Amino acid sequence: MKPEYVYQFDLNGYVIIPNAITRPHLQRLQEYWSEHLTDHSLHDINLDWGKEWRDLIDPESVYRFLDIVYRSKFRLDHMFCADERFVSSGGNLHHGADMFDEGIYYLVRNHRIHSGLIAVQYALSDIGARESHFCCIPGSHRASFPVPDQYRNVTDNPLLRHIFLQAGDALIFSEALVHGTFKVENSGRRRSVFARFMNNYSYFRKPPAHQEIMALPATPNYSASGAQAFSVDHLTQRQRQLVAEPAYSRGHAPIGG
Template sequence: MNPEHIYEFDLNGYVVIPRAIAAPHLQRLQTFWTEHLTSRLLHDVDFDWGEEWRALIDLDAVYSFLASVYRSKFRLDHMFCADERFVSSGGNLHHEADMFDEGIYYWVRNQRIHSGLMAVQYAVSDVTATENHFCCIPGSHRANFPVPDRFRDASNNTLLRHVFLNAGDALVFSEALVHGTYQVTNSRTRRSVFARYMNNHSYFRKPLAHHAIVSLPPTPNHAECDAPIFTSNAMTPRQRQLATEPAYARGHGPVRG
């Protein structure tokens, strides 16, 4: 863990880790992208594409930083590729501090970071002022007031900071940071991989393979160690939502009734 990186991250809500991807690894990613990933806007990463893609799960420089923030209790939630056509939130800045109900938050107590969803942008190509690029309001992950509407606009925003990357760099940021994509007219080619991590006790996106819960965890050290399997047919809608809905943050509505 680099104390300078932790300080920058706490201060600004993001940190750039230079040359996180080694040159040979980066070249393999670039070649694969050119040969297979140029036809569509966005691709969810398939780890069967090869070792160079699986390696992005836990690159050493990024892994050690995330492990420090999460105290080694975290998981990969989702990962996707994005090119110059990808623009988040329609070009407006999104998110803010203390979105606890959505799994997005950042706070510090007794010099320990407590973070919800965090993101890593791996630059597969250079991301300069001539490409659509990441922008944010530094320090907004710790703000105590709602974001005024005028500061949601990425244009003519006096608080905005543009973040540029060299190919191979990793940008790590808190999703509680007010951030988005700065659109450049006639943007040149941009190739990036976005990976988002979450506490290991929770999901951000609802996993595709999740099914309704049919058995609650058994009580530890209990004589009847096998948890009973139940059906939800006779449950009310509220009971079904409370007892059978799997855990995830994005799109998980409140209990009704």
């Protein structure tokens, strides 16, 4: 992995890896999209759609970069595709450097990156100034102050940078970066896939298949009896939230009284 990629990511909050998707892979994705995905602006991806979609989990150049950032301890949290009609956060820039409680953060200590949610945008078509595209405030993932309201706008924003991509490129960015969609009227075709990754000890979105926790982990090297199952029905509502609710960041209700 090129050290300049890590430097760019640390400096700006994003990096572009060119040609992350091979031409044959790209063609198969485009063909599937044209045949199955043109009726909607956003689709959560089903990994059973085919190998070409599963291969977006870990293209080698993207995997090697994330492996450095997360030090081999990360997981895919969710993945979806978006076209030219997709606009994030109502057309305004969103997120920031101080969203620790939501699993969104970026820190560097002793030359080591510590990051929460990271997104990878795969461009399946060329995305230039005539297409709705990604935009951001470079370096805002490191900011020490709240974002002033006027810098949440995508128009007349002197800090805004427009990011253009070629088909096959991967844009990797920290979700702590202040970013959004620059909506272009009468946009040309835009086909992108967003994959978001998280530390392997946590979830960002609530997993749909998780059940309540009904046994606390046994203490390693000490417990002779293993995990002890219990009935969640005997817990108060607050105890249930503290004990039985599975771990995830986005949408987790505050602990009740």
